[in-house]
Amino acid sequence: MSMIATxxxxxxxxxxxxxxxxxxxxxxxxxxxxxxxxxVTGFPGRNKMPGAAASFAVVAALALAALVALTQxxxxxxxxxxxxxxxxxxxxxxxxxxxxxxxxxxxxxxLTPEMPFARLDVILYSPLCLTIGAAFAILAVFG
Numbered sequence: 001m002s003m004i005a006t007x008x009x010x011x012x013x014x015x016x017x018x019x020x021x022x023x024x025x026x027x028x029x030x031x032x033x034x035x036x037x038x039x040v041t042g043f044p045g046r047n048k049m050p051g052a053a054a055s056f057a058v059v060a061a062l063a064l065a066a067l068v069a070l071t072q073x074x075x076x077x078x079x080x081x082x083x084x085x086x087x088x089x090x091x092x093x094x095x096x097x098x099x100x101x102x103x104x105x106x107x108x109x110x111l112t113p114e115m116p117f118a119r120l121d122v123i124l125y126s127p128l129c130l131t132i133g134a135a136f137a138i139l140a141v142f143g
Contacts, residue, residue, distance in 0.1 A: 001143045005073020008135040011128070012066035016059045023055030042117025065092045069136065072143040086140060093136035100130030 021028070022040070030036030033048040040049065049055070068088045070076045078085060102108045103126025112118060117125075 001073045001139060002075055004135050004138055005069045005075055005143070008069040008132055008139070009066040009073075009075075011132060012062045012069065016062035016066070019055050019058045019062065022049050023052045023059065038114045039116050039120065042112030042114045042121060044114055046114070065095075068092055069139060072136075072139040074143065089136050089140045089143070093133050093140055095133075096129045096136060097133030100126045100128075100133055102126075103129065 027036040037046040
C-alpha cells in the first residue's frame with residue numbers, strides 16, 4: 001500500500017504546486033491568463049484564472065488529501081483515531097471519483113465547453129481524477 005500512497009501523494013503534491021504557481025500569477029500551460037484559463041478551467045467567457053484565494057484553497061485541499069493518502073498508507077503517523085483517517089480517505093475517494101465521472105457527462109460538457117479544456121478533460125483531467133479516486137479506494141480497503 002505504501003507504493004500506492006506514495007504515488008497518489010506525489011501526484012497530488014505536483015498538482016498542488018501547479019495551483020500555487022497559478023495562484024502567484026503563472027500562466028503555463030497557456031501564454032497569457034486567458035489562454036491558461038481556457039486550458040485549465042474551461043468555463044466560457046473567462047478571461048483570467050481564478051484568484052489567489054481560490055487557487056491557494058485548492059492547494060490546501062490537495063496537500064491535505066496527499067497527507068491523508070500517506071497516513072492511510074501507513075507512511076506517516078497521526079494522533080487522530082484511525083476511523084477519522086478512514087473517513088477522510090473515503091471523502092477524498094468520493095471527491096475524486098465524482099469529479100472524474102462528472103467529466104464524462106453532458107452536463108459537465110455544457111458547463112465547461114471551452115477548448116482545449118474540454119478535450120484535455122476527457123483525455124487527461126477526468127481519467128487522472130478517476131485514477132486518484134481509485135487509489136484512495138484501494139487505500140480505504142487495504143490500507
